[in-house]
Amino acid sequence: MTKLLNIQSSMFQAGGQTSQLAAKYIESWKTNNPDGELIQRDLVAEPVPHLSLERFQAFTTPAEQRTADQQAIVDFSDKLIEEITSADVLVLGVPMYNFTIPSTLHTYFDHIARAGVTFRYTANGPEGLLKNKKAIVFVARGGYHGDDHAQSAFLRQFLGFVGITNVELVYTEGLATGEEAKEKAVVAANKRIAELA
Template identity: 45%
Template sequence: MSHVLIVESSARQQDSISRQLTQDFTAQWRAAHPSDQITVRDVAANPVPHLDADLLGGWMNPEDQRSAAQHQALARSNVLTDELLAADVLVLAAPMYNFTIPSTLKAWLDHVLRAGITFKYTPTGPQGLLNGKRAIVLTARGGIHAGAGSDHQEPYLRQVLGFIGIHDVTFIHAEGLNMSGDFHEKGLNQAKASLASVA
């Protein structure tokens, strides 16, 4: 039995394409892997704070020197990190906002990129500690950006996931969603067709 962690980040609850892709993925995954456990973390509906002094203090200060706010920030980070550590498959649902990922997803990443836990520093440089995990990234984009200089989602997420040791990463892009003509339908249909290959 595998454990799937889905991280939703669309600010929209209704009419969200990335959430629609997640629902389709979940249905297909459950059909193919009925015994797997699926956990959903919605960082838009329940956002985590952005990286701040309390979180840094919680990581860096000895336990007996942490303030109450630092203890709270560390506990929150531990919950999120434990969810990631327990997952065999990570699914990131990320609409493109201003050419990159939502800030809520960035905040989640800032909580789980933890020295000594999800990566470590070595004499030859940083080394990811989450080897063997797989990631699937579902994106929704108003224009067409794959392979272009305007795409700051895929390169960033590939780098940050690789940094923590996740190198098996599949991207499914629903593109052209806000373009006139049949781009919306074609982009969505192509993304949905690709879901079968990963589920």
């Protein structure tokens, strides 16, 4: 059975452009995978705590030495990792906020990147352990930045770091430049969704 994990980070939640595009893709995915399982994670409705020294130390403390509070922190992270580990397809809604990804998504990534769990260091460099997955990332931007941008590079770099190298970025750009540009961008994104589905 195929499993899809949908991760949303728009402050507008279901009303956000990336959320709406992801929903359209998921609708097609459900049609093609009637027995598939959908997991939804809304990082605005249920924000992940920022990484703190306390949380980092909980991750790096051996299991047998953790306090009850540290174990609770690790259990929370483990739940997030179990969701992403069990998924075959990841669908991320990622608006651009101040030239980068939303802080809610970054804190989620901070809890996903765990040495020895989702990646490991080897003599040949880091190796991602979340393999054999596809990620479709819907990116919405007010201006025009294209694929050669730090936000795009970071998304590919992080996902690749944990082993997810099959990454498709679908852009909707120029949303703040006028209704005509917005409509054109949304039409192009929907066309790409149809091709991916």
